[in-house]
Amino acid sequence: MSDFEEKVAASNFKTLRLNRNGKVLFVSIDAPPMNLLGPALVTDLVSLIDLLEHDESCAVVVFTSANDDFFIPHVDVLKIKEYRQAAARLSGVPSIGLLFRQLSLLNVVTIAQIEGQVGGAGSEFVLACDMRFASTDARFLQMECAFGNIPGAGALQHLTRLLGRARALEVLLSADDFTAAQAAEYGWVNRTMGADELKSHVATLAHRISRFPAEGIATVKRRVNDIALPPMEAIRKDSDLFGEASQTEAAKLRIAHAVELGFQVSQATELGLGAMLGRLDDSE
Amino acid sequence: MSDFEEKVAASNFKTLRLNRNGKVLFVSIDAPPMNLLGPALVTDLVSLIDLLEHDESCAVVVFTSANDDFFIPHVDVLKIKEYRQAAARLSGVPSIGLLFRQLSLLNVVTIAQIEGQVGGAGSEFVLACDMRFASTDARFLQMECAFGNIPGAGALQHLTRLLGRARALEVLLSADDFTAAQAAEYGWVNRTMGADELKSHVATLAHRISRFPAEGIATVKRRVNDIALPPMEAIRKDSDLFGEASQTEAAKLRIAHAVELGFQVSQATELGLGAMLGRLDDSE
Amino acid sequence: MSDFEEKVAASNFKTLRLNRNGKVLFVSIDAPPMNLLGPALVTDLVSLIDLLEHDESCAVVVFTSANDDFFIPHVDVLKIKEYRQAAARLSGVPSIGLLFRQLSLLNVVTIAQIEGQVGGAGSEFVLACDMRFASTDARFLQMECAFGNIPGAGALQHLTRLLGRARALEVLLSADDFTAAQAAEYGWVNRTMGADELKSHVATLAHRISRFPAEGIATVKRRVNDIALPPMEAIRKDSDLFGEASQTEAAKLRIAHAVELGFQVSQATELGLGAMLGRLDDSE
Numbered sequence: 001m002s003d004f005e006e007k008v009a010a011s012n013f014k015t016l017r018l019n020r021n022g023k024v025l026f027v028s029i030d031a032p033p034m035n036l037l038g039p040a041l042v043t044d045l046v047s048l049i050d051l052l053e054h055d056e057s058c059a060v061v062v063f064t065s066a067n068d069d070f071f072i073p074h075v076d077v078l079k080i081k082e083y084r085q086a087a088a089r090l091s092g093v094p095s096i097g098l099l100f101r102q103l104s105l106l107n108v109v110t111i112a113q114i115e116g117q118v119g120g121a122g123s124e125f126v127l128a129c130d131m132r133f134a135s136t137d138a139r140f141l142q143m144e145c146a147f148g149n150i151p152g153a154g155a156l157q158h159l160t161r162l163l164g165r166a167r168a169l170e171v172l173l174s175a176d177d178f179t180a181a182q183a184a185e186y187g188w189v190n191r192t193m194g195a196d197e198l199k200s201h202v203a204t205l206a207h208r209i210s211r212f213p214a215e216g217i218a219t220v221k222r223r224v225n226d227i228a229l230p231p232m233e234a235i236r237k238d239s240d241l242f243g244e245a246s247q248t249e250a251a252k253l254r255i256a257h258a259v260e261l262g263f264q265v266s267q268a269t270e271l272g273l274g275a276m277l278g279r280l281d282d283s284e
Numbered sequence: 285m286s287d288f289e290e291k292v293a294a295s296n297f298k299t300l301r302l303n304r305n306g307k308v309l310f311v312s313i314d315a316p317p318m319n320l321l322g323p324a325l326v327t328d329l330v331s332l333i334d335l336l337e338h339d340e341s342c343a344v345v346v347f348t349s350a351n352d353d354f355f356i357p358h359v360d361v362l363k364i365k366e367y368r369q370a371a372a373r374l375s376g377v378p379s380i381g382l383l384f385r386q387l388s389l390l391n392v393v394t395i396a397q398i399e400g401q402v403g404g405a406g407s408e409f410v411l412a413c414d415m416r417f418a419s420t421d422a423r424f425l426q427m428e429c430a431f432g433n434i435p436g437a438g439a440l441q442h443l444t445r446l447l448g449r450a451r452a453l454e455v456l457l458s459a460d461d462f463t464a465a466q467a468a469e470y471g472w473v474n475r476t477m478g479a480d481e482l483k484s485h486v487a488t489l490a491h492r493i494s495r496f497p498a499e500g501i502a503t504v505k506r507r508v509n510d511i512a513l514p515p516m517e518a519i520r521k522d523s524d525l526f527g528e529a530s531q532t533e534a535a536k537l538r539i540a541h542a543v544e545l546g547f548q549v550s551q552a553t554e555l556g557l558g559a560m561l562g563r564l565d566d567s568e
Numbered sequence: 569m570s571d572f573e574e575k576v577a578a579s580n581f582k583t584l585r586l587n588r589n590g591k592v593l594f595v596s597i598d599a600p601p602m603n604l605l606g607p608a609l610v611t612d613l614v615s616l617i618d619l620l621e622h623d624e625s626c627a628v629v630v631f632t633s634a635n636d637d638f639f640i641p642h643v644d645v646l647k648i649k650e651y652r653q654a655a656a657r658l659s660g661v662p663s664i665g666l667l668f669r670q671l672s673l674l675n676v677v678t679i680a681q682i683e684g685q686v687g688g689a690g691s692e693f694v695l696a697c698d699m700r701f702a703s704t705d706a707r708f709l710q711m712e713c714a715f716g717n718i719p720g721a722g723a724l725q726h727l728t729r730l731l732g733r734a735r736a737l738e739v740l741l742s743a744d745d746f747t748a749a750q751a752a753e754y755g756w757v758n759r760t761m762g763a764d765e766l767k768s769h770v771a772t773l774a775h776r777i778s779r780f781p782a783e784g785i786a787t788v789k790r791r792v793n794d795i796a797l798p799p800m801e802a803i804r805k806d807s808d809l810f811g812e813a814s815q816t817e818a819a820k821l822r823i824a825h826a827v828e829l830g831f832q833v834s835q836a837t838e839l840g841l842g843a844m845l846g847r848l849d850d851s852e
Contacts, residue, residue: 109741130737148497150504157511162732164446165512169414170474172504173393173493190738209741211849213716213818219809220718220740227725227802228733234511241503250497281495432781434788441795448730449796450758453698456788457677457777518795525787534781565779 004057011047015040017066023059023210024203025108030066034267037121038076042086042096045125049090049099052108059210059217060109062202063129071114072122073270074143077255077263080246095239096121097153100128104229107218109209113202114138114180115195117270123188124153127162130221131205132189134180135198140188144242146175146277147254152242157230162187177274254280288341295331299324301350307343307494308487309392314350318551321405322360326370326380329409333374333383336392343494343501344393346486347413355398356406357554358427361539361547364530379523380405381437384412388513391502393493397486398422398464399479401554407472408437411446414505415489416473418464419482424472428526430459430561431538436526441514446471461558538564572625579615583608585634591627591778592771593676598634602835605689606644610654610664613693617658617667620676627778627785628677630770631697639682640690641838642711645823645831648814663807664689665721668696672797675786677777681770682706682748683763685838691756692721695730698789699773700757702748703766708756712810714743714845715822720810725798730755745842822848 001009008018015031027048031041052058065071075083075096084094091098103110103125112126114134119141126132134140142159144151151159151172160168163186171178171188180192193201209217245251255263261276262269269276285293292302299315311332315325336342349355359367359380368378375382387394387409396410398418403425410416418424426443428435435443435456444452447470455462455472464476477485493501529535539547545560546553553560569577576586583599595616599609620626633639643651643664652662659666671678671693680694682702687709694700702708710727712719719727719740728736731754739746739754748760761769777785813819823831829844830837837844 109737129734130741131734145493145496145500145504148500150500150507156504156507158733160508160511162734164471165442165508166413166415166446166474167471168508168512169393169505170489172508173414173496173501174489175496176489176492187732187735190734205738205742205744208744208846209713211846212713212741212743213822216713216716216718216813217741219813220713220724221737223718223724223806223809224728224733224736224740227728228736238507241507245500245503254497278492278495429777429780429784429788432784434784434791440788440791444792444795448755449726449792450697450699450730451755452792452796453677453789454758454773456792457698457780457785458773459780460773460776522791525791529784529787538781562776562779 002057004055007051007055011051013044013047016044016048020058022207023057024206025058025061026064027061028064028066029072032067034070034270035065035067035072036074036076036264037072037083037096037125038079039082039086042083042099043089046087046090046099049102049106052106058108059214060111060206062111062113062206064113065116068116069267069271070116071118071138072125073117073273074120074122084243093236095153095236097124097235097239098232100125100154101229101232101235104128104130105225107214107221109217109221111202111206113198114189115198117141117273119143119273120151121153124151124155127155127158133198133202134183134189134192135195136180136192137195138180138192140178140180140183141176141274142171143175143273143277145173146280147258148251149242149245150238152239154230154235154238156238157234159188161228161230175277286341288339291335291339295335297328297331300328300332304342306491307341308490309342309345310348311345312348312350313356316351318354318554319349319351319356320358320360320548321356321367321380321409322363323366323370326367326383330371330374330383333386333390336390340498342392343498344395344490346395346397346490348397349400352400353551353555354400355402355422356409357401357557358404358406368527377520379437379520381408381519381523382516384409384438385513385516385519388412388414389509391498391505393501393505395486395490397482398473399482401425401557403427403557404435405437408435408439411439411442417482417486418467418473418476419479420464420476421479422464422476424462424464424467425460425558426455427459427557427561429457430564431542432535433526433529434522436523438514438519438522440522441518443472445512445514459561570625572623575619575623579619581612581615584612584616588626590775591625592774593626593629594632595629596632596634597640600635602638602838603633603635603640604642604644604832605640605651605664605693606647607650607654610651610667611657614655614658614667617670617674620674626676627782628679628774630679630681630774632681633684636684637835637839638684639686639706640693641685641841642688642690652811661804663721663804665692665803665807666800668693668722669797669800669803672696672698673793675782675789677785677789679770679774681766682757683766685709685841687711687841688719689721692719692723695723695726701766701770702751702757702760703763704748704760705763706748706760708746708748708751709744709842710739711743711841711845713741714848715826716819717813718806718809720807722798722803722806724806725802727756729796729798743845
């Protein structure tokens with residue numbers, strides 16, 4: 001086994017399937033039944049980021065989903081404390097926002113190849129990647145506002161900078177589905193294309209970048225991050241606000257009500273999540 | 285009468301027609317003959333913002349125009365001193381830029397539903413709203429540069445942040461008409477759609493947001509404003525520069541010349557304003 | 569001769585053809601065989617900026633190319649030291665990034681009318697202009713990363729602000745060709761249109777702006793620059809990083825290898841530059 005393979009074996013991934021091809025590492029997210037971001041997936045992301053920080057055999061990482069319908073639809077809302085604690089293993093702080101920010105700071109280039117539903121913290125994960133390409137039938141959703149909360153892991157910061165004030169507010173306050181075409185028009189993703197083209201486009205791009213000198217790539221990323229990466233304090237503040245709001249009785253009741261309506265437990269509900277959220281009524 | 289209705293009655297609006305439906309307040313701008321932003325409309329906007337700052341019965345406000353051809357085409361250029369003074373009632377400063385900034389800071393969500401011509405301070409008003417949706421036949425124009433002045437109520441600040449340096453300079457320096465499609469492509473508005481779809485889209489979105497918990501909405505707006513709302517000092521500086529430039533003899537001559545050509549007095553001229561401004565020549 | 573014509577004669581331009589029409593100055597870039605940005609063109613740009621800083625007879629400058637296939641494809645990579653030294657004549661610092669930043673600070677309005685291939689420092693030049701309009705068959709490329717370097721004359725700064733983190737990283741890290749349509753979608757240029765329309769659109773816009781009062785234009789530019797022009801220190805830092813990286817043995821070998829493959833010496837190679845760069849392999 002190579003040094004890299006030994007590290008992978010030691011990481012004992014449960015929800016990530018790794019496949020290295022040259023200097024490109026393909027990482028398939030495989031957390032059945034629908035790739036919720038829970039303690040297991042967060043634990044594996046911590047291990048992966050730690051591995052990539054100390055390894056030079058990979059130049060580019062491509063994230064895909066093993067599930068056709070879901071990339072990462074959102075966190076496991078019944079295990080908020082647990083997954084936040086799992087994130088603390090890397091930075092000492094129970095915040096997936098800070099975890100994702102460390103992903104953005106890696107020297108390796110990260111590309112999200114998005115198919116299926118991506119929302120909540122899943123959207124925050126892809127926003128922390130360096131680039132995002134989406135299949136035309138992918139769907140995007142930032143749902144926290146429907147529950148009286150805010151995105152706590154970076155989406156508010158990234159979307160405001162990428163989309164501008166008005167479009168970010170539309171995405172954040174509507175808590176509704178966005179098509180891939182709309183997401184591309186707003187700048188939520190780099191581009192959208194058919195599923196077949198997507199796969200070859202991303203692989204070609206990843207291999208192309210992997211052949212360029214590492215030092216130029218690292219300097220470009222560092223200089224771009226100096227301008228455009230949301231500051232750590234801002235991410236941490238959003239994370240704290242999310243954590244506090246998620247612990248209130250009202251928040252717990254709202255989530256319990258949504259779970260009754262199929263949220264997180266029914267794949268059919270999740271595939272029409274925007275519509276379902278529109279039927280929640282806080283004044284009921 | 286409800287508490288809200290009493291406040292509305294006390295406000296004695298002359299140019300705004302209010303119609304509340306659940307927690308959504310529809311405000312139709314009705315200042316004949318063509319919705320110029322003059323002392324009366326500014327006075328009413330001051331009253332409305334004051335009312336919304338101290339009322340919790342509305343969650344979302346939708347601004348529409350009672351005039352098919354004009355949303356707000358620009359200020360009343362013959363009453364600059366008067367409308368600026370009317371704005372001072374809220375903040376103590378004679379600046380509609382600061383007034384509009386208070387609109388952006390409200391906890392309630394504001395949506396502009398734009399039909400007809402919107403320009404100058406009308407554009408600055410919709411840029412201060414949280415979202416902007418435009419009918420496909422709406423037209424946009426930032427005309428100050430044609431008169432040797434700058435937008436003094438926030439458009440320069442907002443457009444530069446939303447459109448980037450080059451497209452903002454194109455809009456600001458050309459002082460020309462932009463179609464709704466172009467405005468959407470540049471990010472001046474969120475989206476454009478046909479007039480029928482526009483009405484139902486905005487109403488559906490407004491009611492959807494109005495059912496979400498107020499505290500999440502307020503936190504989202506506060507955090508987004510922390511990132512993307514132009515700073516008060518910048519707005520105030522632009523406002524001062526506009527005020528000074530509008531008091532010069534040259535500016536008064538230019539406006540008088542434009543009025544001779546139909547500016548502000550002829551609806552036909554106003555509907556082809558971009559073309560008319562191109563015929564002004566400062567070196568004549 | 570007018571005062572302006574005397575200054576032009578004194579400047580003794582070798583690579584720029586000037587043609588003034590009213591207050592609009594058309595500047596055609598003519599540095600055969602393919603408009604590389606080398607010492608001669610930099611020397612002329614220094615003279616032109618110096619001339620424009622001290623002249624009030626021009627209100628708008630339009631940059632075009634005398635070469636149908638190339639606007640400015642990149643610097644002369646065999647004369648990096650020489651062209652940087654030529655740039656030092658204006659600011660004292662051997663940095664074309666600082667030179668281009670002085671272009672952005674001029675009171676006159678600058679418009680790039682782009683046909684053919686524009687890349688590397690050519691892209692950085694047009695990014696420093698106030699507006700950029702491209703022919704539908706223009707092509708864009710930021711190639712520094714393929715050589716282990718970064719754009720050192722402002723493109724990293726401008727693109728990150730205009731395109732956002734993910735799309736800027738795609739452009740910078742891919743070092744690949746972008747069509748004019750893609751460049752317009754991403755905000756790299758204001759708009760794209762057919763070559764015939766392009767010429768008349770830019771001329772009409774330039775003459776329109778040239779008739780507006782100079783003081784309003786200057787104030788608009790100053791206020792927009794206050795918000796969106798990359799800071800001098802950031803440009804200078806990128807410039808230093810570029811200078812250092814270009815002096816390493818590895819960088820010189822990479823460039824020598826690329827020149828063997830036709831880079832800079834073969835017009836056919838230059839017209840398919842993105843593909844050629846993809847065949848460079850640093851690990852070979």
